[in-house]
Amino acid sequence: MARRVSTSTKIGFTxxxxxxxxxxxxxxxxxLVTAFKTEAEAIASPPTFLPETFTLDxxxxxxxxxxxxxxxxxxxxxxxxxxxxxxxxxxxxxxxxAFAPSKRTKDILMWMLSTKMMPAVGVLIPxxxxxxxxxxxxxxHGLTLIMTLxxxxxxxxxxxxxxxxxxxxxxxxxxxDGAELWNExxxxxxxxxxxxxxxxxxxxxxxxxxxxxxxxxxxxxRAGTLTAFISSFSSPQGLFLAKLSAASLLAIAPILxxxxxxxxxxxxxxxxxxxx
Amino acid sequence: MATKQTRxxxxxxxxxxxxxxxxxxxxxxxxxxxxxxxxxSLINPMMTGFAGWANYVYVIGDPSFTQSLINTLLLVGGVLxxxxxxxxxxALLLDQPxxxxxxxxxxxxxxxxxxxxxxxxxxxxxxxxxxxxxxxxLWKFFGLxxxxxxxxxxxxxxxxxxxxxxxxxxxxILLTALQSLSEEQREAxxxxxxxxxxxxxxxxxxxxxxxxxxxxxxxxxxxxGIFAEIRVTTGGGPGYASxxxxxxxxxxxxxxxxIGAGSAGGVVAVIIANIVAVFLMRAVGKNLDA
Numbered sequence: 001m002a003r004r005v006s007t008s009t010k011i012g013f014t015x016x017x018x019x020x021x022x023x024x025x026x027x028x029x030x031x032l033v034t035a036f037k038t039e040a041e042a043i044a045s046p047p048t049f050l051p052e053t054f055t056l057d058x059x060x061x062x063x064x065x066x067x068x069x070x071x072x073x074x075x076x077x078x079x080x081x082x083x084x085x086x087x088x089x090x091x092x093x094x095x096x097x098a099f100a101p102s103k104r105t106k107d108i109l110m111w112m113l114s115t116k117m118m119p120a121v122g123v124l125i126p127x128x129x130x131x132x133x134x135x136x137x138x139x140x141h142g143l144t145l146i147m148t149l150x151x152x153x154x155x156x157x158x159x160x161x162x163x164x165x166x167x168x169x170x171x172x173x174x175x176x177d178g179a180e181l182w183n184e185x186x187x188x189x190x191x192x193x194x195x196x197x198x199x200x201x202x203x204x205x206x207x208x209x210x211x212x213x214x215x216x217x218x219x220x221x222r223a224g225t226l227t228a229f230i231s232s233f234s235s236p237q238g239l240f241l242a243k244l245s246a247a248s249l250l251a252i253a254p255i256l257x258x259x260x261x262x263x264x265x266x267x268x269x270x271x272x273x274x275x276x
Numbered sequence: 277m278a279t280k281q282t283r284x285x286x287x288x289x290x291x292x293x294x295x296x297x298x299x300x301x302x303x304x305x306x307x308x309x310x311x312x313x314x315x316x317s318l319i320n321p322m323m324t325g326f327a328g329w330a331n332y333v334y335v336i337g338d339p340s341f342t343q344s345l346i347n348t349l350l351l352v353g354g355v356l357x358x359x360x361x362x363x364x365x366x367a368l369l370l371d372q373p374x375x376x377x378x379x380x381x382x383x384x385x386x387x388x389x390x391x392x393x394x395x396x397x398x399x400x401x402x403x404x405x406x407x408x409x410x411x412x413x414l415w416k417f418f419g420l421x422x423x424x425x426x427x428x429x430x431x432x433x434x435x436x437x438x439x440x441x442x443x444x445x446x447x448x449i450l451l452t453a454l455q456s457l458s459e460e461q462r463e464a465x466x467x468x469x470x471x472x473x474x475x476x477x478x479x480x481x482x483x484x485x486x487x488x489x490x491x492x493x494x495x496x497x498x499x500x501g502i503f504a505e506i507r508v509t510t511g512g513g514p515g516y517a518s519x520x521x522x523x524x525x526x527x528x529x530x531x532x533x534x535i536g537a538g539s540a541g542g543v544v545a546v547i548i549a550n551i552v553a554v555f556l557m558r559a560v561g562k563n564l565d566a
């Protein structure tokens with residue numbers, strides 16, 4: 001960043017950038033302040049910006065009405081569980097593709113990515129019926145399984161792009177020293193791959209947390225995640241803007257914080273390493 | 277024979293992932309295909325048996341199908357247009373020497389982390405509601421009649437919400453690409469007397485081409501399946517005004533309990549996605565080697 005520009009140009013760009021950024025952020029900001037207003041103030045016209053009567057009642061009302069903590073717990077179980085399960089399947093696969101590639105490795109990778117392109121509605125009905133018959137509807141393990149399957153291609157791809165950059169020489173040196181293959185993985189590869197595995201984990205927790213097709217169609221009461229929790233607020237509109245804002249804030253806060261911390265790693269993950 | 281052993285082991289290690297994904301892809305797809313040729317309705321269990329092409333004729337022949345197909349294309353195209361142009365502009369702006377760049381990046385990326393139903397509800401109630409939404413207040417402030425967005429412009433409203441969610445993604449990817457452009461190259465162009473427009477046209481844009489391809493590719497995958505935003509705002513209506521193919525299948529198969537017709541819609545959705553995918557995979561394939 002060594003470009004020299006006049007101070008007035010810099011001020012101009014800074015102001016413009018901040019105005020646009022705050023406009024984009026305003027829906028989230030508005031939700032944040034509305035969550036602490038009373039219902040009457042939330043729909044007052046003209047609106048107040050900061051809450052005149054600061055209240056936490058909305059949060060307790062939301063907890064009492066729809067049990068936020070149960071849904072948040074379900075979201076954590078499903079997003080973390082599916083990511084860990086995905087990593088267990090994906091790490092060996094990505095390892096072998098990165099270090100023992102064959103002629104077909106690239107085709108297999110492309111095929112895996114293509115499963116991600118299959119629209120969920122194309123398989124919704126059979127999955128719904130299979131789940132109904134196996135009594136997996138509205139269960140956490142059923143949902144975790146689906147979430148693992150839909151994110152598996154992304155997990156494999158991300159790990160593959162990270163693993164590919166680990167120098168093979170080091171692995172060969174370990175092999176010369178007589179390391180067993182399993183030792184090779186646990187003692188040499190894993191420590192070097194931990195940063196890549198960590199950001200894969202982060203991105204997939206975020207994706208699974210925000211997944212809103214299967215969570216809505218396959219759950220009702222017991223196994224509902226936060227996406228299902230928030231969707232239950234969609235029908236009776238009007239009287240509860242403040243409570244809705246409180247519920248929204250509760251649903252997005254954990255992942256918003258996680259996202260802010262990991263935004264740099266996300267670029268690589270989301271582009272399958274094609275933009276660095 | 278270490279290499280042979282390694283190769284066998286490599287295959288074994290890859291097997292679980294390949295098998296699991298293969299089952300996940302093939303079993304439901306074959307079932308969808310099978311159902312699509314059956315008379316199968318949960319409301320009318322007496323009606324069974326082979327249906328021939330009846331389900332397809334029923335789904336594709338209905339005016340709602342054509343409208344959903346057009347809506348799908350408008351939704352994907354509209355969001356891509358807004359996010360790619362807006363994202364390029366924002367990325368160029370954030371790449372300038374400005375104060376608070378780090379914080380700005382975090383603020384701008386935020387909408388991407390908002391789960392779809394929350395994004396839809398925030399916009400529906402906090403912004404687009406004619407009575408107490410922010411836009412309603414703004415319209416009243418200027419003495420205008422507040423707009424009932426979801427009734428008057430349902431598809432446009434959904435496009436706005438989805439574009440808001442994806443603009444940060446496009447911006448972040450394009451900004452990352454932009455920042456890898458070497459300073460020397462830019463300065464050389466500046467020295468040669470290229471003006472801002474020419475610098476953008478001949479240096480910056482070609483450099484960003486690949487990132488733009490990636491943005492279009494990844495967004496298209498997700499945009500073809502837009503569901504929650506429609507579910508919690510318009511419910512596909514009024515009529516079929518904001519129903520896309522994904523929502524049409526859900527409406528037919530799950531809400532109307534017509535498994536046969538819903539499956540036929542699902543098969544059509546898969547075919548459309550595959551047509552798009554063929555083009556997209558070629559683009560990725562090219563980018564893989566580099």
